[in-house]
Amino acid sequence: MLVADLHIHTQWSDGRLSIPEVVDLFGRSGHDVIAITDHIVNGDNVIGKVTHRFGLTVTAENFGAYRAEIESEARRAWDEYRMIVIAGAELTQNRVRRNASAHVLALDIDDFVSADGSVEDMLVRANDAGAVVVACHPHEMSDWFANTFYLWNRRSEVAQSIHLWELACRWDLFPPVARARLPYVGNSDFHDRPHLYAWKTLLPCEKNKAEIIRTLKRGVGLAVTRLEEHADAVSPLLDFPAMATA
Amino acid sequence: MMILSAIGILITSFQSILTAVFRRRSRVAPFSRPVVSILKPLCGLEDDLEGNLESFASLTGVDYEVLLSVADAADPAIAVVQSILERFPRAPFRLIIGGDPNLESGNRKVARLIAAAPHARGDILFISDANVRVEPGDVAETIAAFRDPRVGCVSNLFTGAGATSFGASMESLHLLSFVVPGNVVAAFANVPCVVGKSMAIRREVLSAIGGFEAFAGVLAEDQAIGLAVRRAGYDVALSPLVVRNVVVNRTLRRALDRQIRWNKIRYAFSKAMYSTEFLVNPLPFALLAVIFGAPVSMALMIVATRIAQVALLAIATGAPIRVRELSLVPLLDLLQFSTQFVPYLDDRVTWRGYTARLGPNTVLLDVAAA
Numbered sequence: 001m002l003v004a005d006l007h008i009h010t011q012w013s014d015g016r017l018s019i020p021e022v023v024d025l026f027g028r029s030g031h032d033v034i035a036i037t038d039h040i041v042n043g044d045n046v047i048g049k050v051t052h053r054f055g056l057t058v059t060a061e062n063f064g065a066y067r068a069e070i071e072s073e074a075r076r077a078w079d080e081y082r083m084i085v086i087a088g089a090e091l092t093q094n095r096v097r098r099n100a101s102a103h104v105l106a107l108d109i110d111d112f113v114s115a116d117g118s119v120e121d122m123l124v125r126a127n128d129a130g131a132v133v134v135a136c137h138p139h140e141m142s143d144w145f146a147n148t149f150y151l152w153n154r155r156s157e158v159a160q161s162i163h164l165w166e167l168a169c170r171w172d173l174f175p176p177v178a179r180a181r182l183p184y185v186g187n188s189d190f191h192d193r194p195h196l197y198a199w200k201t202l203l204p205c206e207k208n209k210a211e212i213i214r215t216l217k218r219g220v221g222l223a224v225t226r227l228e229e230h231a232d233a234v235s236p237l238l239d240f241p242a243m244a245t246a
Numbered sequence: 247m248m249i250l251s252a253i254g255i256l257i258t259s260f261q262s263i264l265t266a267v268f269r270r271r272s273r274v275a276p277f278s279r280p281v282v283s284i285l286k287p288l289c290g291l292e293d294d295l296e297g298n299l300e301s302f303a304s305l306t307g308v309d310y311e312v313l314l315s316v317a318d319a320a321d322p323a324i325a326v327v328q329s330i331l332e333r334f335p336r337a338p339f340r341l342i343i344g345g346d347p348n349l350e351s352g353n354r355k356v357a358r359l360i361a362a363a364p365h366a367r368g369d370i371l372f373i374s375d376a377n378v379r380v381e382p383g384d385v386a387e388t389i390a391a392f393r394d395p396r397v398g399c400v401s402n403l404f405t406g407a408g409a410t411s412f413g414a415s416m417e418s419l420h421l422l423s424f425v426v427p428g429n430v431v432a433a434f435a436n437v438p439c440v441v442g443k444s445m446a447i448r449r450e451v452l453s454a455i456g457g458f459e460a461f462a463g464v465l466a467e468d469q470a471i472g473l474a475v476r477r478a479g480y481d482v483a484l485s486p487l488v489v490r491n492v493v494v495n496r497t498l499r500r501a502l503d504r505q506i507r508w509n510k511i512r513y514a515f516s517k518a519m520y521s522t523e524f525l526v527n528p529l530p531f532a533l534l535a536v537i538f539g540a541p542v543s544m545a546l547m548i549v550a551t552r553i554a555q556v557a558l559l560a561i562a563t564g565a566p567i568r569v570r571e572l573s574l575v576p577l578l579d580l581l582q583f584s585t586q587f588v589p590y591l592d593d594r595v596t597w598r599g600y601t602a603r604l605g606p607n608t609v610l611l612d613v614a615a616a
Binding site: 001003167168173175177178179181184186202204220221222223224225226227228 | 318319320324325328331335338339340341342343344345346347348361364365
């Protein structure tokens with residue numbers, strides 16, 4: 001089983017760390033697979049335009065450089081940590097009303113995928129790009145801005161366009177997702193170091209990218225676990241998972 | 247009949263005394279502080295699950311982790327685990343949800359162990375059922391058996407605790423009067439007898455016998471593991487330490503179902519050995535003897551002796567049996583006698599949502615949803 005975190009942000013959008021720093025942090029902590037998924041925010045509403053103005057999004061213009069840095073760091077991650085790095089993005093449509101907001105991970109993409117237009121159009125584009133499509137924090141109830149209920153409220157209509165749903169995100173578990181019997185993953189939605197210890201996905205496959213993508217698209221046999229940090233762990237970062245010493 | 251009954255009461259008296267002697271064995275301190283991974287399969291809300299999990303939050307004498315393995319993301323046990331994690335944020339618990347759904351058609355407990363084992367870091371894997379409760383030093387004392395390098399696997403004695411219903415009392419009495427002395431006698435006879443409620447195995451020994459995957463298709467993975475460990479050239483030990491199997495609420499029907507399931511398991515391992523078990527139940531033979539003309543006083547003496555034996559076992563194991571529950575011993579013996587015949591007539595078991603026939607060594611055959 002591979003330990004995977006498929007929802008990680010860097011300085012390319014609103015994360016605090018650079019991609020090399022993320023690779024070192026996750027590589028040293030024993031992860032087998034990570035996905036860099038910076039925001040690609042829609043530019044066709046006010047919230048989106050403000051986000052673009054502050055530079056908190058990957059754009060069509062800089063996607064090539066973003067993709068190239070991931071590719072370069074993926075090679076280093078493999079050489080130094082035997083960790084696989086997948087290029088992705090979090091396609092982001094933020095609206096004032098939580099029922100209209102949707103965040104979707106598009107994993108394993110080579111080209112820019114726009115988040116403009118309707119959510120349904122965004123899903124079509126992600127699938128056309130051959131991505132693994134994951135509904136992000138579909139039932140999060142924490143604060144208004146992060147609540148993204150559009151997909152959840154239409155789960156039967158959009159099920160064919162979504163491979164996986166986040167059952168667990170960072171430190172939250174979403175029981176309604178469990179009860180809906182949807183194929184699931186667990187991720188950290190990493191933005192900064194304290195988010196390292198969070199929910200993770202366990203993948204039952206060989207450690208190679210093609211097999212990982214196939215396994216994610218199949219969505220069967222996946223498991224999730226929450227990585228805990230313990231102050232008295234044998235070695236909080238290097239010894240994964242944390243252990244207690246009585 | 248009188249002779250059979252007399253033989254039976256001699257055997258059960260011997261078992262009870264042997265158990266008391268076994269429990270007085272000196273316990274040894276752990277030889278070092280090996281890392282122990284406690285694997286805990288969860289499925290639904292066992293009696294006082296929160297209290298049971300809490301007892302693993304601050305173990306002493308070991309470096310340990312607890313891997314809680316749940317198949318279904320909607321399992322109500324998850325909410326209990328989350329509650330424990332909030333109350334004991336420093337407890338070394340990890341929750342693992344999900345796994346290979348194909349394994350769920352076999353032994354579901356083994357499926358949970360397979361899901362958890364790859365993430366275990368310990369040199370020793372300690373399997374502990376969801377309804378087991380321990381004292382802080384119990385795990386350290388149990389794994390002290392590995393001080394002997396020939397020991398590959400060790401299991402605990404266990405008794406019922408917390409009974410508040412008639413069925414739960416009967417189940418606790420069955421564990422105390424039949425399962426505990428049976429395990430002790432097997433240990434003295436050097437016959438592997440492993441009950442997986444609470445057992446530990448060295449990681450390298452588990453690998454040598456094929457991992458948990460090798461036992462996915464049998465119902466009694468615990469005994470199958472014990473036999474495989476022996477075949478691999480290691481000893482199978484019984485710890486004198488007693489852990490608690492929390493059984494709060496049971497209907498009599500459910501308690502009897504478990505007795506019958508365990509009967510079928512023992513029958514599947516050895517029909518000959520199973521058949522000799524009639525001898526460790528002297529009361530039915532005494533009653534038959536009375537029907538055929540033996541004095542009633544003899545039956546009363548057997549009843550009194552059986553109660554005394556169970557009382558001795560309760561004292562020796564520290565089992566929390568109330569005095570009035572001892573009056574149920576005769577009824578328990580008669581029920582046990584009646585359930586003893588079932589495996590000769592029916593090899594099908596129903597357990598945790600599926601039914602299956604039991605082949606040799608409890609291989610699961612014709613598995614279907616219940």
